[in-house]
Amino acid sequence: MSLIIKPIRAFSDNYIWVLAAASSDLVAVVDPGDARPVLEWLQRSGKHLGAIMITHFHSDHTGGIAGLLEAFPEIPVYGPAREQIAGITHRLSEGDEVELGFLSAAFSVLDVPGHTAGHIAYLGHDVLFCGDTVFAAGCGRVFTGTFEQLANSLLRISRLPPETRLYCAHEYTLDNIGFAKWVEADNPALLQRESEVLAKAEKGIPTVPSTLAIELETNPFLRLTEQTVVAAAQQHMAELSDDPVAVFTALRQWKDREYD
Ligand SMILES: [Zn+2]
Numbered sequence: 001m002s003l004i005i006k007p008i009r010a011f012s013d014n015y016i017w018v019l020a021a022a023s024s025d026l027v028a029v030v031d032p033g034d035a036r037p038v039l040e041w042l043q044r045s046g047k048h049l050g051a052i053m054i055t056h057f058h059s060d061h062t063g064g065i066a067g068l069l070e071a072f073p074e075i076p077v078y079g080p081a082r083e084q085i086a087g088i089t090h091r092l093s094e095g096d097e098v099e100l101g102f103l104s105a106a107f108s109v110l111d112v113p114g115h116t117a118g119h120i121a122y123l124g125h126d127v128l129f130c131g132d133t134v135f136a137a138g139c140g141r142v143f144t145g146t147f148e149q150l151a152n153s154l155l156r157i158s159r160l161p162p163e164t165r166l167y168c169a170h171e172y173t174l175d176n177i178g179f180a181k182w183v184e185a186d187n188p189a190l191l192q193r194e195s196e197v198l199a200k201a202e203k204g205i206p207t208v209p210s211t212l213a214i215e216l217e218t219n220p221f222l223r224l225t226e227q228t229v230v231a232a233a234q235q236h237m238a239e240l241s242d243d244p245v246a247v248f249t250a251l252r253q254w255k256d257r258e259y260d
Contacts, residue, residue, distance in 0.1 A: 003105055003125050005167065007206050008041050010034045013171045014060055015208060017129060019103055026050030026102040030122070030129045031169050033060040035067025048072065050102045054079035054088065055131025056119040058143075061169060062087075082118030092120055112157065114150020115140035121157075127165050127209075130157065135168045136210045137193070138176030139221040142252065151224070151248035158222045162213035173197050173207040179259045180220050183232045183251065189217035224248050 008016040010033050017030040018041065028051040032038050042049060049072040054062055057080070065077060065087040078098050081091035092098070094111040107124035115132045122129040132140035133153055142150055157166075177194045184190055193214065197207045215222045223229045224244035233250040234240045240250050 003103060003127075005127065005209075007208070008037050010037050010064075011060055015167075015169055015171065015206065016064075017167050017169075019100065019105065020045075020047065021103045021105075024050075024102050028053060028100055028103065029068075030167070031055055031061035031131060032064035032068055033062065035064035035071075038064060038068060039071060049075055051075055051098075051100055052077045052087075053098065053107075053122055053129065054085060055121060055129065055133075055169070056080060056116040057083040057085050058116065058132070061131065080118040080120045082113075083116065094120075098122060110156070112153035114142060114145040114147070114153045116143055117145045117149070119145065119153075123160070123164075126161070126163055127167060128157065128160065128212075129167045131169050133157070133168075134166060134215065134219070134222065135170060135176055136166070136173040136208050136215070137180050137190075137197075137219050138172055138255075139219075139252070141256065147249040147252060148245050150252070151245040154221055154248065155224070155244055157212070158216060160212055162211065162216060164212040165209040166212060166215060167209045171206060171208060173210075174201050175260065177218075179255050180218060182259065183220040184223075184226075184228050187218065187228070189214075193218045220251055221248065224251075 004020045006018045016032045019028040027047045030053045077088050078090045079085050079088035081093040092109045096109040098107045107122040110121045112121045112133045200207050224247045230242045233247045236254045237250040
């Protein structure tokens with residue numbers, strides 16, 4: 001059974017990902033910040049909800065859990081073991097498996113702290129649901145985690161197979177490319193990506209998912225050992241070493257301070 005993944009838009013720029021299969025009446029959703037657009041999607045498609053998967057506790061990822069459980073009271077709700085989230089039935093951490101029998105799908109859980117201290121991601125079928133850890137051409141802010149944690153989570157993601165498709169939870173790509181150009185103004189892959197993303201944005205087409213291969217060529221936060229990226233970070237922090245955690249911290253703080 002092949003897995004179909006579709007976006008539901010929520011709020012101004014969130015994506016709630018739907019996992020479906022042609023032969024199944026049940027679907028799963030990742031990070032439903034709002035129940036209403038999910039319930040509308042289900043009604044339109046004639047499908048029912050079979051499971052909820054949560055990456056971290058922020059309300060724009062969890063705000064729909066209660067409303068969905070009212071409509072589908074018995075379903076499993078998977079989420080991070082290290083965060084307090086109402087409605088979670090299966091508390092997960094590194095190495096745990098999520099079996100979605102109704103989709104013949106299975107995902108393994110990765111601990112990817114940094115944006116929040118207990119953030120998890122779901123890996124399977126050449127797909128990573130990475131929440132707010134890595135974005136297309138960017139990465140999440142550090143909230144309840146640490147810069148060191150987020151740097152190490154990104155380094156870890158960068159070592160996954162390059163064909164891995166990254167399903168992040170926000171449409172931030174164009175904005176992120178603006179900062180990526182501050183870091184690497186002459187990166188030809190980045191400039192190429194910008195024109196592709198602009199064309200999609202004009203038509204309202206999602207620019208997510210991307211592949212890890214594209215991110216490794218264009219996302220400064222996944223290019224922490226590239227000489228151009230190290231040099232750009234060093235211009236913004238005196239005495240900076242080329243240690244990837246230090247480079248990440250300098251880049252992320254530079255973006256927080258001066259870009260957004
Ligand atoms: Zn978040």
